[in-house]
Amino acid sequence: MMRPGFADPVQDAQSCFRAVLEALSRPGRVQTLASGLTPPAPLHPATAAVLLTLADAETPLHHDAGAEADAWLRFHCGCPMTAAGSAAFVLAVTPPPALATLQAGTDEEPERGATLVIQVEALEAGSGWRLRGPGIEAEHRLAVRGLPDGFLADRAARRGLFPRGVDVILCAGDRIAALPRTTLIEEG
Amino acid sequence: MNRDEAYNFAYLDENTKRMIRRALLKAVAIPGHQVPFGAREMPLPYGWGTGGIQVTAAVLGAGDVLKVIDQGADDTTNAVSIRRFFNRVAGVETTTHTGDATIIQTRHRIPEAALTEAQILVYQVPMPEPLFRLEPRLAETKRMHALADYGLMHVKLYEDIARHGHIATSYSYPVMVDGRYLMSPSPIPAFDNPKMDRMPALQLFGAGREKRIYAVPPYTEVRSLDFEDHPFRPHRANASCELCGSRSSYLDEVVTDDRGGRMFVCSDTDYCETRQEDQQTENAKGEAA
Structure with a gap:
């Protein structure tokens, strides 16, 4: 049987959105989503909540989460499924595709850059990477477990494309943190 | 409501x-x-x-x-x-x-x-x-x-x-x-x-x-935006608020009659009211002491 979406679609989507907004406004700060979701495996509650909050019929989605998750996402978000290169939202529960293969927008319309939602094993603030950039007073620290080794280098190599780029939302369990394209990351 | x-x-x-x-x-x-x-x-x-x-x-x-x-x-x-x-x-x-x-x-x-x-x-x-x-x-x-x-x-x-x-x-x-x-x-x-x-x-x-x-x-x-020899200088009316006396807040000029009378008051009403309340509390304390 299909697992349910938000119990209260209006208030739950609002509170999840505020957490995502906070995460993108203050990169590296870990936010907890009290979504109450029990999505099908392999989706974590936070991953499912982010997509339920933001994706709909207007946003083509690409994911690698398997058939059960596919049916759940199609039913609750109603988003069309597409290839990674033409998706507005890309969900990766296994190692994410190379950033160069995703939409980066154009110099005139950089907002068309994709949002990459990566499900990782764990997120912990206070140690690990050193983050700088807009939204960060001096430095935020973020430890991420479960990202492939090449991710930071891949991201750094595309830094020169700004304002084009891909924004990343990391999800683990009921927690999220975000890395907008402006954030500079140094390994701690 | x-x-x-x-x-x-x-x-x-x-x-x-x-x-x-x-x-x-x-x-x-x-x-x-x-x-x-x-x-x-x-x-x-x-x-x-x-x-x-x-x-x-x-x-x-x-x-x-x-x-x-x-x-x-x-x-x-x-x-x-x-x-x-x-x-x-x-x-x-x-x-x-x-x-x-x-x-x-x-x-x-x-x-x-x-x-x-x-x-x-x-x-x-x-x-x-x-x-x-x-x-x-x-x-x-x-x-x-x-x-x-x-x-x-x-x-x-x-x-x-x-x-x-x-x-x-x-x-x-x-x-x-x-x-x-x-x-x-x-x-x-x-x-x-x-x-x-x-x-x-x-x-x-x-x-x-x-x-x-x-x-x-x-x-x-x-x-x-500015120039080295013309740095950005924000403008503020050279007066103090007639209601709370602030010399640092942004002021509105209010015309009070048809004979050129005018006064300056804070544009931020909450800021002005809070300052007036604080001053009244201070005064009340002063009188009590």
């Missing part, structure tokens, strides 16, 4: 909110860049804050405390009606105290009291494009933003100096955000521009008629 259940929470339907929320997230990710969005018809005319209201509606939650100001004042028509609107369609608590608010929607001012990380400032923007008086073609201004080609704006400021001896822009003074995008701060007085720089609160901008959203994330550099 309790929430009017005939409307969806915060008036807008969920599809519209999602569309605005996606635009807001991209705006935060690209500080100062104008993101187009499908602005909806709102139950008030363009120019009354339709953009700001849609941004507030997309962000607002049941636990938020909303403050709305118009030119710094909590008690003007625009501020009162927007507060009542959200009280009715979202049932949220409203306040006039800057410190108690979690979301502050503003038209043309930034509160005097420093904002915190727990607050969001939503600006109502009539014209989001800072270059529109210099280049009317939207396709061309988009290209200028893409190339960060802002020489035209410097020429305009230079012509001000050549003609008037100083930069004669006193409101809507253009700023550079994070060293990349030229941005209109909305028609706030240039006096308020320095408050935008590295502000702990998130700043969101909504332009309803022009259908644009943009944002300045917290702690982001916002620099007012």
